[in-house]
Amino acid sequence: MRAEMQNTIAAIQKSLALLAQRMDRETAPHRLEEFNARVEDPTLWDDPEGAQKLMRERQLLLDAMTGYDSIQTELSDNIELIEMGEMEDDAEIVAEAEAALTALAEKAAKKELEALLDGEADGNDTFLEINAGAGGTESCDWANMLARMYVRWAEKKGYKVELQSEQPGDEAGIKSAAYKISGHNAYGWLKSESGVHRLVRISPFDSAAKRHTSFTSVKVYPVVDDNIEIEVSPSDIRIDTYRSSGAGGQHVNTTDSAVRITHMPTGIVVTSSEKSQHQNRDIAMKALKSRLYQIELDKRSALVNEAHENAGDAGWGNQIRSYVLQPYQMVKDLRTNYETSDTKGVLDGDLDGFMAATLAMAVSGKSRAEANAE
Structure with a gap:
């Protein structure tokens, strides 16, 4: 694999590490389960403002988890395509996978920056x-x-x-x-x-x-x-x-x-x-x-x-x-x-x-x- 593409992959992995750290990847599934349980509570909307806040927090966590999983899956898939293309000497497959990884690096960097907006009031108007x-x-x-x-x-x-x-x-x-x-x-x-x-x-x-x-x-x-x-x-x-x-x-x-x-x-x-x-x-x-x-x-x-x-x-x-x-x-x-x-x-x-x-x-x-x- 070309050195340039190795650097691109390293940049994506760095972004994934930061994303995992920001959302506390290990506890995220458990927190989502808790959110889902509270959403099913029939008394949730007795407090409309509290309910809206809960729904926003749940959606932010869900978006973070989905975005992380999507980048990770796309990274793995394209690395496998490059390896397969190199084994079969298929330059077209390699070129397509490298282009996809280059685009993915930009997407991951953008997600990384968005994840940094976690200050006390960053999400506010x-x-x-x-x-x-x-x-x-x-x-x-x-x-x-x-x-x-x-x-x-x-x-x-x-x-x-x-x-x-x-x-x-x-x-x-x-x-x-x-x-x-x-x-x-x-x-x-x-x-x-x-x-x-x-x-x-x-x-x-x-x-x-x-x-x-x-x-x-x-x-x-x-x-x-x-x-x-x-x-x-x-x-x-x-x-x-x-x-x-x-x-x-x-x-x-x-x-x-x-x-x-x-x-x-x-x-x-x-x-x-x-x-x-x-x-x-x-x-x-x-x-x-x-x-x-x-x-x-x-x-x-x-x-x-x-x-x-x-x-x-x-x-x-x-x-x-x-x-x-x-x-x-x-x-x-x-x-x-x-x-x-x-x-x-x-x-x-x-x-x-x-x-x-x-x-x-x-x-x-x-x-x-x-x-x-x-």
């Missing part, structure tokens, strides 16, 4: 906030580009995207926007995007066609579900209502339906302006609880998100990723050194490579300095 930094119209336009990028990414994942609030720029783009993105592992994937994003380009707003640098900050928080208790004292918050701003036209609110909640102990401010006042208040309170929960996650976690470690203005020194459109084209993550020249693809939502690299680095425990040294 998420809130995504985008705020333009210093730079006026340039930064507002860059914030709008980032908002489009994340919406495109979420849509490609099949996630549901809901606009929570938006503040338009004075001339172009947006000053800020907040979204709720719903789907399995939405927070787990997006949490690595928290931080400052830097854009270098020839400004379309500069008649002299000079190159400009713009900064926009991105913040990501997990949506807090009913199983997570976050207490907010009424005396700690101030709730204001105001008229939503917009670009004009028939959809601009004519009543004070937008809601702003300020959490005075932390200074956190959350807003919602896209629904009725009652709905906006509920949305803003959920967003506040998510922010407070993120703070608790950061306190307990040794892998604190850099966006919270390096709190500061959106400007030099705080960026996690650079997007250079001129004089050359390159998007580079400053934490992992992962980069691509396909700037158009990235701005159209092709972000999985960056997220996977950051996730793998975080799980491996490598520091930013160590990753850069490599």
Whole structure:
């Protein structure tokens, strides 16, 4: 067997070992039996929320077991085909089996990354906030580009995207926007995007066609579900209502339906302006609880998100990723050194490579300095 194919097989076996470790392969069948027994309990749906949680956990375990078994079976089958092809000197069989193993290695690597999303809130929906930094119209336009990028990414994942609030720029783009993105592992994937994003380009707003640098900050928080208790004292918050701003036209609110909640102990401010006042208040309170929960996650976690470690203005020194459109084209993550020249693809939502690299680095425990040294 060719050395290259031996390396491919070794990579698949490494992924299988990690998958087995993550789901605790030895106890998985027993845990599935327990889930199945509880599912058959006629009183299960007396507690709908508990039942839904149980069904989700059971499905995740079943998916993990099925995926592992499928990869293992396909690996064994194709190794046997290669050995048989080599014995019979059938190059066509060998070539087909090697192609299948190459594809299987990619599938196994993807499953391996998904298995790493086992943090306390990784499976949750998420809130995504985008705020333009210093730079006026340039930064507002860059914030709008980032908002489009994340919406495109979420849509490609099949996630549901809901606009929570938006503040338009004075001339172009947006000053800020907040979204709720719903789907399995939405927070787990997006949490690595928290931080400052830097854009270098020839400004379309500069008649002299000079190159400009713009900064926009991105913040990501997990949506807090009913199983997570976050207490907010009424005396700690101030709730204001105001008229939503917009670009004009028939959809601009004519009543004070937008809601702003300020959490005075932390200074956190959350807003919602896209629904009725009652709905906006509920949305803003959920967003506040998510922010407070993120703070608790950061306190307990040794892998604190850099966006919270390096709190500061959106400007030099705080960026996690650079997007250079001129004089050359390159998007580079400053934490992992992962980069691509396909700037158009990235701005159209092709972000999985960056997220996977950051996730793998975080799980491996490598520091930013160590990753850069490599």
